[in-house]
Amino acid sequence: MTSPARRRLTAAALAAGGLLLAGCASDAPQDTWQPEGPNAQKIHNLQWPVFAIAGVVGIAVFVTVAIVIIRFRDRGQPIPEQTHGNPALEIGLTILPAIILAGIAVPTVATVFALAETDDTECTINVTGQQWWWEYDYPVAEDGTICGGYTPSNGEAASPIITSGQLVIPTGTKVLLRGTSRDVIHSYWIPALNGKRDMVPGRVHYLRLEADQPGIYAGQCTEFCGLSHANMRMEAVALDEADFQAWLDNELEAYTPPEEGTLAAEGEAVYIQQCARCHQVNGLTDPASGELVVSAPDQYVWSGAAPNLTNLMTRNTFAGATWDLLTESCRDDVWNASPEEFGAKYLEGVTEECLNQVDLREWLRNAPAKKPMYAEPEQLTETDGKYRGMPYLALSEEQIDQLVAYLLERK
Ligand SMILES: [Cu+2]
Numbered sequence: 001m002t003s004p005a006r007r008r009l010t011a012a013a014l015a016a017g018g019l020l021l022a023g024c025a026s027d028a029p030q031d032t033w034q035p036e037g038p039n040a041q042k043i044h045n046l047q048w049p050v051f052a053i054a055g056v057v058g059i060a061v062f063v064t065v066a067i068v069i070i071r072f073r074d075r076g077q078p079i080p081e082q083t084h085g086n087p088a089l090e091i092g093l094t095i096l097p098a099i100i101l102a103g104i105a106v107p108t109v110a111t112v113f114a115l116a117e118t119d120d121t122e123c124t125i126n127v128t129g130q131q132w133w134w135e136y137d138y139p140v141a142e143d144g145t146i147c148g149g150y151t152p153s154n155g156e157a158a159s160p161i162i163t164s165g166q167l168v169i170p171t172g173t174k175v176l177l178r179g180t181s182r183d184v185i186h187s188y189w190i191p192a193l194n195g196k197r198d199m200v201p202g203r204v205h206y207l208r209l210e211a212d213q214p215g216i217y218a219g220q221c222t223e224f225c226g227l228s229h230a231n232m233r234m235e236a237v238a239l240d241e242a243d244f245q246a247w248l249d250n251e252l253e254a255y256t257p258p259e260e261g262t263l264a265a266e267g268e269a270v271y272i273q274q275c276a277r278c279h280q281v282n283g284l285t286d287p288a289s290g291e292l293v294v295s296a297p298d299q300y301v302w303s304g305a306a307p308n309l310t311n312l313m314t315r316n317t318f319a320g321a322t323w324d325l326l327t328e329s330c331r332d333d334v335w336n337a338s339p340e341e342f343g344a345k346y347l348e349g350v351t352e353e354c355l356n357q358v359d360l361r362e363w364l365r366n367a368p369a370k371k372p373m374y375a376e377p378e379q380l381t382e383t384d385g386k387y388r389g390m391p392y393l394a395l396s397e398e399q400i401d402q403l404v405a406y407l408l409e410r411k
Contacts, residue, residue, distance in 0.1 A: 002138065012285070015157070017055070019115070019127070020169045023063055029192075029217075029218040030191045030192075030218050030219065030220060031191065031372065032047070032191045032194060033047075033257065034194075036130075036192040036193060036211055036212055036215070036217060036327050036344050037192070037194070037209065037210040037211045037212050038210050038212075038316060039115055039193060039194040039195075039208050039209065039210060040191070040192055040193050040194055040195075041370075042111050042115060043111065043115070043195055044113055045107075045111075046107050046108060046111045046385060049107070050104055050108075050276065053100060053104065053236050057100070062166075063153050064284070066218075072153040072205075074185045074312055086175050087121075089220060092226055092316070115194070115195070115208065116206075117208070118176055119176075120207055121148075121174050121176040121208070122148040122149075122173045122174045122175070123147035123148040123173050123174070123175045123176070124139065124147070124168065124175075124176045124178060124179070125137070125138055125139075125147065125167065125169070125175060125176070125177055126138075126139060126150070126165070126177075126178045126179075126180075126385040127178070127179045127180075127188060127199070128173070128180055128181065128182055128199070129179070129181040129182070129183075129186030129191065129199040129225070129232075129296070130181065130182045130183050130186075130191075130303035130305055131182070131183050131184065131225060131232075131302065131303060131373075131388060131389060132221070132225065132226070132227075132228040132229065132231055132232035132320045132371070133164055133165060133232060133307060133319065133320040133321075133390065134164060134165065134167075134186075134188070134221075134234045134320070135162065135164045135307065135319075136159055136161075136162070136163050136164065136165075136167050136168075137160050137161065137162045137163075138161040138162075139160055140157075140158045140159065140160055144157055144158060146158050146160075146161065146248060146307050147169075147170065147173075147182065147244075147248075148173065150170075150244065150245060150248050151238045152248065152249055153245065153249045153340070154249070156252070158252060159252065161204045161248070161251045162308040163251070163307075163308060163314075163315065164308065164315075165233075165234060165235065165307070165315050165317050165318060165319075165320065165321040166216075166234070166235045166236075166237050166315040166316070166317060166321060167209075167234065167235070167236045167237065168237045168239060168244070168247055169211060169236060169238055169239075169244075170238070170239060170240070170244040171212065171213060171214055171239065171240050171241075171244075172210070172211075172212065173210060173239045174208060174210050175208070175209045175210060175293070176206060176207075176208055177197075177206065177207040177208075177209060178204050178205075178206060178252065179197060179199040179204065179205050179206070179207060180199055180200065180201065180202070180203060180205070181199045181200055181201045182201065182301045182304055182305060183201065183225075183302060184201070184225045184226060185198055185199065185223050185225065185227045186198070186199045186221050186223050186232065187199065187221055187222040187223035187264055188207055188219070188221070188234070189220055189221070189222045190209065190218070190219035190234070190235075190236045191217075191219065192217040192218075193209045193210065193211055193217055193236055193326050194207060194208060194209055196222050198223055199223075199304045202272060206264050209236060210396065211236065211238035213238065213339040214238050214239055214240050214243070214339045214340075214342040214343050214344075215237075215238055215337075215339060215342050216235050216237050216238075216334070216335055217233045217234065217236045217237075217238070218233070218234075218235050218238070219233065219236070220232070220233050220237065221234070221281065222359065225375060226391070227373060227374070228320070228371050228372050228373060231319070231322040231371050231372075232320045232322075233317075233320055233321040234320075235317065235319050235321050237376075239342075239343045239346065239347075240341075240343055243343030243344070243346070243347060247314070247347060248345055250311065250314060250347075250411070251311055251314070252396050253308075254283055254410070255281065255282060255283030255284055255285075255310075257284075257285075257287070258405075258406060258409055261400065262405070263402055263405035263406075264402075264405040264408070264409050265324070265406075266352065266402040266404045266405075266406075267402035267403045267404070267405045267406025267407070268284075268287075268406050268410035269287075269402075270395075270399045270403055270406070271284075271403060272284070272286055272293055274333045274393055274395065274403075275309075275403075276293045276295055276298075277295060277296060277299070277300055277306070277309065278295055278297045278300050278301055278306040278387075279295055279297075279299075279306050279309045279339075280294070280295040280306075280309070280389075280408065281293070281308075281309050281310050282308070282310040283310075299386075299389075300386060300387055301386055301387050301388075301389075302386045302387065303390050307388070309407070309410055310410060311410055311411050312325075312348045312407055312410040312411070313325065313349045313350040313355075313407065313408060313409075313410050313411035314347075314411045315349075316331065316334060316346075316349070316350060318359075318360070318363070319363060319367070319371055320371070320389070322371065323356070323359040323360075324356050324359065325356055325359075325360065325369075326354050326355070326356055327354055327355070328356075330351075330353075330354035331356075333345060334346055349411040350408070350411065352408055355404075355408060357404065360404060360407070361388070361400055361404065362394060364393075364400050364403055365391050365395065365400060366387065367389065367391065367392065368390070368391065368392055369392070371389065371390075373387075373388045373389040373390075374388060
């Protein structure tokens with residue numbers, strides 16, 4: 001090889017190696033090599049030895065091939081004597097991989113069974129995938145508790161909490177997700193907490209999550225599910241016991257209507273007129289008729305559901321956890337908080353100063369332009385009489401101002 005060619009090759013190899021290492025940077029939120037809970041730790045304990053053995057085998061194969069390519073390359077020498085059949089070598093090379101695979105199978109099968117364990121579940125939460133966001137609901141157990149023993153602090157009976165995007169769980173608790181889908185197959189994956197689980201229409205699949213420390217753990221839908229698959233993310237938010245109780249109490253608080261004559265009150269009217277047919281805000285009553293406003297997303301949306309907006313501003317991302325409800329600096333403040341400070345910062349929710357107005361307004365102005373929902377632009381508004389996601393609603397800037405003021409109070 002000429003020396004410029006060799007230098008180029010070395011440079012390329014270094015660049016590739018550098019990129020590979022950059023992929024392992026410790027600030028990557030979806031790093032599979034950084035377990036933050038016992039389930040992910042079990043996978044990690046298996047992943048390392050398997051990776052090491054596969055690495056040794058891989059290097060041995062590459063080195064052998066390289067030696068053969070270089071040493072026996074065609075230099076015009078006569079064809080060497082042809083040999084066939086070397087029973088010792090052939091049997092040896094069959095048995096060796098079989099032993100390696102059998103050896104790896106033992107801890108692998110043990111881990112698969114350990115991860116499927118559900119008998120000692122402490123908290124059950126339902127998760128439903130849809131195009132392109134995740135919905136969570138916290139069922140109320142027969143004894144009136146939520147998530148294995150939590151009851152509202154005000155002593156009132158709990159009602160199911162429905163939220164989306166961010167899954168809120170107590171730390172150090174064996175949480176069982178009961179997952180399904182309303183439209184196509186999705187896959188739930190929070191790398192720091194466990195492996196993946198497909199969520200399939202008409203079936204219920206289980207996934208165990210447990211987080212050691214308070215914090216936010218990012219994830220991604222990992223089963224191609226249509227146009228906005230890449231915009232279908234999720235986050236698990238772990239709070240310590242007291243903070244989880246505070247979160248729960250807040251979620252169960254009764255609806256507070258906006259003060260009369262405010263921008264938010266005007267927003268409530270716009271909301272009832274434009275949004276309430278798809279989105280639920282629990283406890284909202286129409287001041288005009290005095291009647292409870294109940295959404296009917298099954299009539300308008302393909303999957304039959306739209307995110308519950310009762311406490312939108314307690315979560316800090318929206319539309320499949322793809323956009324932040326917090327401005328960049330406020331977001332960093334929450335994400336980078338120490339485990340001790342995290343809970344208090346998360347529970348602050350989205351304040352007026354911290355609201356990311358840009359993305360929320362763009363969403364209200366024209367959601368399908370922000371998050372692709374239809375392959376054919378002429379289908380932008382409707383398919384088969386039902387919307388695939390949030391539609392374009394031709395709102396005026398004034399209506400958007402009013403809605404933002406109204407939504408800001410949803411926490
Ligand atoms: Cu998906």
